[in-house]
Amino acid sequence: MRDLLGIAVFVAAIAAVTWSTDSGVLLTAIMMALYATLLAQAWNLLGGYGGQFSFGHALFFGTGAYVQVIAQVTHDVNAWLALVAAVAAAALIGVAVGAISFRYGLKGSYFALVTLAFAEVFRIVALSVGFTGGGVGLMLPLHESFANMQFGSRKGYIVLALGLVTLALLVTAWLRHSRFGARLQAVRDNEDAARAVGIDPFAIKLGAITLSGAFMGAAGAFYAQVFQYIDPAIAFGPASSVEALVAAIVGGMGTLWGPVLGAAILHLLAEFTRNMFGTLPGVNMVIYGAVLVAIVMFLPRGIAGAGASAVSVWRASGGRSG
Amino acid sequence: MAEALLGVRSVSVSFGGLRAVDDVSLDVNAGTLTALIGPNGAGKTTLFALMTGFLRPDSGSVRFAGRDITGQAPHLNARLGLARTFQIVQPFAAQSVRENIAVGAHLHLAERRAALAEADAVAHRVGLSAQLARLAADLTVAGRKRLELARALATRPRLLLLDEVLAGLNPQEVAEMIPVVRSIADGGITVLMIEHVMQAVMNLAQHVWVLAQGRLIAAGTPAEVTSDSAVIEAYLGYGAAARLRKAAEANS
Numbered sequence: 001m002r003d004l005l006g007i008a009v010f011v012a013a014i015a016a017v018t019w020s021t022d023s024g025v026l027l028t029a030i031m032m033a034l035y036a037t038l039l040a041q042a043w044n045l046l047g048g049y050g051g052q053f054s055f056g057h058a059l060f061f062g063t064g065a066y067v068q069v070i071a072q073v074t075h076d077v078n079a080w081l082a083l084v085a086a087v088a089a090a091a092l093i094g095v096a097v098g099a100i101s102f103r104y105g106l107k108g109s110y111f112a113l114v115t116l117a118f119a120e121v122f123r124i125v126a127l128s129v130g131f132t133g134g135g136v137g138l139m140l141p142l143h144e145s146f147a148n149m150q151f152g153s154r155k156g157y158i159v160l161a162l163g164l165v166t167l168a169l170l171v172t173a174w175l176r177h178s179r180f181g182a183r184l185q186a187v188r189d190n191e192d193a194a195r196a197v198g199i200d201p202f203a204i205k206l207g208a209i210t211l212s213g214a215f216m217g218a219a220g221a222f223y224a225q226v227f228q229y230i231d232p233a234i235a236f237g238p239a240s241s242v243e244a245l246v247a248a249i250v251g252g253m254g255t256l257w258g259p260v261l262g263a264a265i266l267h268l269l270a271e272f273t274r275n276m277f278g279t280l281p282g283v284n285m286v287i288y289g290a291v292l293v294a295i296v297m298f299l300p301r302g303i304a305g306a307g308a309s310a311v312s313v314w315r316a317s318g319g320r321s322g
Numbered sequence: 323m324a325e326a327l328l329g330v331r332s333v334s335v336s337f338g339g340l341r342a343v344d345d346v347s348l349d350v351n352a353g354t355l356t357a358l359i360g361p362n363g364a365g366k367t368t369l370f371a372l373m374t375g376f377l378r379p380d381s382g383s384v385r386f387a388g389r390d391i392t393g394q395a396p397h398l399n400a401r402l403g404l405a406r407t408f409q410i411v412q413p414f415a416a417q418s419v420r421e422n423i424a425v426g427a428h429l430h431l432a433e434r435r436a437a438l439a440e441a442d443a444v445a446h447r448v449g450l451s452a453q454l455a456r457l458a459a460d461l462t463v464a465g466r467k468r469l470e471l472a473r474a475l476a477t478r479p480r481l482l483l484l485d486e487v488l489a490g491l492n493p494q495e496v497a498e499m500i501p502v503v504r505s506i507a508d509g510g511i512t513v514l515m516i517e518h519v520m521q522a523v524m525n526l527a528q529h530v531w532v533l534a535q536g537r538l539i540a541a542g543t544p545a546e547v548t549s550d551s552a553v554i555e556a557y558l559g560y561g562a563a564a565r566l567r568k569a570a571e572a573n574s
Contacts, residue, residue: 177434178434179428179431179432179433179434179437182421182424182425182428182434182437183425183428185414185416185417185421186414186417186425189413189414189415189416189417190412190413190414190415192376192408192412193408193412193413193414193473194397194425195376195395195396195397195400196374196396196400196405196406196407196408196412196474197400197405197425197426197428197429197473197474197476197477198397198400198401198429198477199397199425200395200397201397254416
């Protein structure tokens with residue numbers, strides 16, 4: 001109940017800010033922060049709640065992006081139907097990769113490496129085959145209309161992104177209060193203990209990677225609609241994988257609001273350092289990196305877990321002095 | 323006579339050159355409270371793993387409730403009503419006691435609310451009511467042992483395999499835990515426990531199997547097995563039984 005209330009307040013706040021401004025800079029910032037939130041929340045479903053750290057979520061992102069563009073350009077499919085297809089395709093890739101990796105019990109860094117390898121394989125395949133346009137990439141022609149999911153202003157895209165983020169938040173809230181979610185977290189915390197109480201870890205993890213892939217695919221489709229151009233490096237390169245996992249880890253894995261906070265704060269930080277040190281190339285990345293290291297060092301549970309981290313530090317120091 | 327609830331037939335498993343469990347057969351009858359004892363490294367926990375499907379035997383078979391479950395995955399066995407606890411406690415550390423037990427309750431209850439309510443009821447049975455909101459990681463050893471028991475109990479098992487739920491507890495905690503185990507058995511759940519604490523075994527078990535170096539060396543009532551010379555030698559070394567007997571004669 002509290003989760004649902006929080007989500008309602010969040011949606012209302014974003015909507016209120018969006019409708020009370022015409023600043024292009026601010027609207028773009030909101031749109032990109034929502035997009036980053038979607039990436040982070042998608043990763044969080046599998047990584048945060050399932051404990052399966054993917055380093056190759058670009059696999060799902062790129063699948064969604066390519067299906068979104070190819071369906072429209074090559075097959076003349078309506079953009080909204082293309083979105084459905086993009087999400088379904090990414091979910092299917094999730095099933096396939098999950099079935100292969102979890103069947104053989106891959107965990108931890110092995111799972112991370114396998115997902116990374118899959119993403120790279122898809123990138124190379126996308127470079128080599130004809131229907132992706134190869135290295136030249138694919139353009140989505142500009143035809144602004146609601147039916148084409150191309151909006152005249154940023155506000156249209158914000159509504160779309162907000163809708164997808166809300167859906168991701170609702171699914172996350174459901175995970176927190178359902179049998180599936182309880183089982184997923186049980187598998188994350190202790191797989192043997194989970195098996196002993198009748199949980200099939202394979203089925204549970206497969207469900208999680210499917211959900212996670214679906215939302216990542218939606219993020220890829222959204223990207224394609226906004227920027228109207230994709231190539232193999234954008235779609236399957238490591239950028240989206242890293243953005244998704246860093247925002248989720250910095251914000252707080254396995255929490256409802258952590259990925260939202262992480263995405264917003266990292267986005268603000270990136271904007272700020274770019275504006276401050278734009279004349280000195282590279283400095284912005286150095287500062288961005290330093291802040292990341294500091295957060296990971298001092299807030300191991302992420303920003304959303306800052307309270308809990310503080311409590312345990314306080315307890316540990318109390319234990320030493322007493 | 324009806325078939326035993328759990329029937330183990332000539333089960334063996336080796337790790338490399340070590341025969342950890344060697345041709346073990348035993349029957350656990352429904353409604354009993356029995357114990358499996360033996361020196362450290364005898365293969366007791368390995369035998370539990372073979373019964374519950376965490377390990378697959380090299381040879382032999384395991385039957386539960388009338389079906390062959392040899393090598394069947396643990397989660398399927400749990401659904402049949404075969405639950406176990408772990409000697410080295412395995413809590414879902416990041417979750418509260420209530421959430422931990424609810425994971426077990428979810429085996430039969432799809433509704434979150436119903437599972438949480440069941441968790442409260444089970445916690446009451448094992449004396450964890452006061453700790454429901456605490457993180458599993460914050461519990462004492464005694465609390466964690468109770469949590470292991472509660473989580474297994476929440477799956478509504480027919481047979482509960484308890485792997486040293488008394489190990490590491492102080493005498494008072496042991497004394498508090500014994501009635502809990504007895505009440506579980508009185509509630510109609512068949513219990514087989516691995517235990518080193520002889521006070522508990524003598525107190526609780528109707529029948530005891532003794533495992534040493536992977537083989538069953540004795541079986542019977544607690545009084546019978548503790549006076550069995552093979553059992554005494556397994557624990558205390560070759561010739562110990564004769565020396566004890568001589569000492570007893572000299573004293574009398």
